[in-house]
Amino acid sequence: MAFSPALTGLIDALRVLPGVGAKSAQRMAFHVLQREREGGRYLARSLEQALACIQHCRDCRMFTENELCDICANERRDPALVCVVESPADVMAIEQNTDFRGRYFVLLGRLSPIDGIGPAELGLDILRERLSRGLVTEVILATGATVEGEATAQYVADLARQHNAGVSRIAHGVPVGGELEYVDAGTLSQAFSGRRPI
Amino acid sequence: MAFSPALTGLIDALRVLPGVGAKSAQRMAFHVLQREREGGRYLARSLEQALACIQHCRDCRMFTENELCDICANERRDPALVCVVESPADVMAIEQNTDFRGRYFVLLGRLSPIDGIGPAELGLDILRERLSRGLVTEVILATGATVEGEATAQYVADLARQHNAGVSRIAHGVPVGGELEYVDAGTLSQAFSGRRPI
Ligand SMILES: [Zn+2]
Ligand SMILES: [Zn+2]
Numbered sequence: 001m002a003f004s005p006a007l008t009g010l011i012d013a014l015r016v017l018p019g020v021g022a023k024s025a026q027r028m029a030f031h032v033l034q035r036e037r038e039g040g041r042y043l044a045r046s047l048e049q050a051l052a053c054i055q056h057c058r059d060c061r062m063f064t065e066n067e068l069c070d071i072c073a074n075e076r077r078d079p080a081l082v083c084v085v086e087s088p089a090d091v092m093a094i095e096q097n098t099d100f101r102g103r104y105f106v107l108l109g110r111l112s113p114i115d116g117i118g119p120a121e122l123g124l125d126i127l128r129e130r131l132s133r134g135l136v137t138e139v140i141l142a143t144g145a146t147v148e149g150e151a152t153a154q155y156v157a158d159l160a161r162q163h164n165a166g167v168s169r170i171a172h173g174v175p176v177g178g179e180l181e182y183v184d185a186g187t188l189s190q191a192f193s194g195r196r197p198i
Numbered sequence: 199m200a201f202s203p204a205l206t207g208l209i210d211a212l213r214v215l216p217g218v219g220a221k222s223a224q225r226m227a228f229h230v231l232q233r234e235r236e237g238g239r240y241l242a243r244s245l246e247q248a249l250a251c252i253q254h255c256r257d258c259r260m261f262t263e264n265e266l267c268d269i270c271a272n273e274r275r276d277p278a279l280v281c282v283v284e285s286p287a288d289v290m291a292i293e294q295n296t297d298f299r300g301r302y303f304v305l306l307g308r309l310s311p312i313d314g315i316g317p318a319e320l321g322l323d324i325l326r327e328r329l330s331r332g333l334v335t336e337v338i339l340a341t342g343a344t345v346e347g348e349a350t351a352q353y354v355a356d357l358a359r360q361h362n363a364g365v366s367r368i369a370h371g372v373p374v375g376g377e378l379e380y381v382d383a384g385t386l387s388q389a390f391s392g393r394r395p396i
Contacts, residue, residue: 013244016237018229031216039214044245046211
């Protein structure tokens with residue numbers, strides 16, 4: 001005896017979510033079917049809508065429904081400063097906790113040759129193109145303080161120097177081995193203002 | 199600056215899943231948008247399909263696409279034995295690890311007055327109706343060994359006795375305070391065969 005086909009399918013599908021194993025998927029499916037049917041429909045609709053309309057910003061790779069994200073489309077944001085981060089969550093953390101008024105580049109990952117993630121997968125041809133226009137004076141490296149984050153920062157630093165842009169790395173406060181998005185507000189703010197050229 | 203409306207909606211919707219907080223919802227949304235777009239569509243379709251066609255079995259409350267679940271529809275399953283469990287996962291665990299060939303009743307919860315979960319919420323009028331037909335000779339109580347699970351077992355035992363059905367409680371092996379679905383196969387099998395009248 002097994003669960004019915006529709007229930008088996010739902011449990012299986014929930015496992016596409018990161019960190020969700022067989023037991024959690026089962027618990028999630030039961031919960032939605034028993035207590036959150038309206039919420040479940042809302043989730044299905046939100047997923048479909050997000051997948052249909054969310055793309056990457058043409059200039060910075062942030063998720064957006066438009067060709068350009070709100071920041072890249074905002075002419076009051078300084079195009080001479082480009083902060084390079086690993087994830088969209090990092091953009092949000094910096095926006096909420098610092099007074100940075102430049103632009104971003106979102107790698108959507110970090111260099112990891114073992115996992116087949118190289119410069120192309122991080123969209124670095126788009127960043128190269130932006131740098132080649134000659135308007136960027138400073139590239140601020142805000143990748144995580146992990147081994148791969150540091151290797152990625154090094155790679156982007158070399159790329160920036162090839163285009164005669166200054167390079168800085170956010171410095172104080174990000175704990176070694178830590179992920180940027182989990183740093184508290186004060187620490188992140190300090191790390192940002194304490195950046196130094198490398 | 200905030201995430202785009204479709205992304206904000208998706209992150210918000212993912213929080214209907216149990217155990218998913220703001221950070222996990224964000225991570226799940228990014229993961230689906232970056233790496234699992236096909237999987238995300240599969241999840242949306244599976245959710246919609248499950249919500250559209252999965253109901254509760256008329257006799258035992260198990261999830262099913264049909265009026266009766268596979269077990270209740272199976273005439274070779276003994277209708278004189280009814281095993282009462284808290285969740286559909288418990289049915290699966292018993293089916294996979296014991297040779298029980300009777301039927302079930304799935305409470306979809308346990309008595310919890312503080313949370314507003316009383317006999318009606320556990321569908322006990324359906325069980326009463328089944329007992330009143332006079333065909334049930336033994337009700338096997340397989341609710342969890344928690345305070346609420348024991349109180350629920352006690353309530354169902356009284357109900358069974360009112361209808362002159364024998365009552366037993368699975369006994370050995372289920373650790374006190376433990377949830378049934380996490381018990382290993384051998385322990386559960388032993389607990390089942392070692393049940394005794396109460
Ligand atoms: Zn952008
Ligand atoms: Zn049934």
